[in-house]
Amino acid sequence: MTLNDSKIEAINAFFAAYAVYDLDGMRAVLAENIEWTIPGHHPLSGTKRGVEEVAAFFTQLGKAGFQAEPLFLESGGDYVVDIHRGWTTGGVGKVDTLWALVWHFDADGKVDRVHNLSGDQHQMDAYVWANYDLAPIPDRLA
Numbered sequence: 001m002t003l004n005d006s007k008i009e010a011i012n013a014f015f016a017a018y019a020v021y022d023l024d025g026m027r028a029v030l031a032e033n034i035e036w037t038i039p040g041h042h043p044l045s046g047t048k049r050g051v052e053e054v055a056a057f058f059t060q061l062g063k064a065g066f067q068a069e070p071l072f073l074e075s076g077g078d079y080v081v082d083i084h085r086g087w088t089t090g091g092v093g094k095v096d097t098l099w100a101l102v103w104h105f106d107a108d109g110k111v112d113r114v115h116n117l118s119g120d121q122h123q124m125d126a127y128v129w130a131n132y133d134l135a136p137i138p139d140r141l142a
Contacts, residue, residue, distance in 0.1 A: 007075045007080045007109075008073050010109070011029070011082055014026055014111075015084070019067070021062045023058065026054075026058060027055060031111060033112060034113065035048070035049055035114075036048045036057070038057070039118055040121055042124070044060060044128050064090050064131055065088055065090035067088075067089060069084055069086075071084055071085060071098075081100065081101070082101045082103065083099070086099045092130040092131055095120075095123055100117040102114065
């Protein structure tokens with residue numbers, strides 16, 4: 001990683017915006033057609049498609065007071081890998097674990113794909129089930 005690596009700067013800008021739940025700041029780094037994959041077996045898991053769906057996901061995380069502290073960033077080619085500590089400050093139970101994210105940049109320098117990997121998926125699954133309800137049928141089948 002070089003000190004003036006634009007991809008690393010973009011991820012740092014995303015984390016700075018995330019720290020204050022600045023959705024516009026987060027959107028500025030993301031491509032309109034982004035695909036962000038959240039692992040797990042819970043109501044917030046799956047692939048979010050499009051910047052507005054990703055913003056809605058982060059809005060839900062904000063309700064639980066999720067925080068992130070970047071520990072490691074490295075870039076190579078079209079990718080950045082980050083490792084960060086992620087934890088909750090509200091809700092029932094807690095999440096406090098390491099996360100690894102694989103960020104992919106498109107030709108325009110925007111993030112178009114993210115794969116999120118949890119250091120303790122069971123902890124995240126249990127937390128989300130305890131704090132987020134699925135919409136009732138038929139709303140969730142719409």
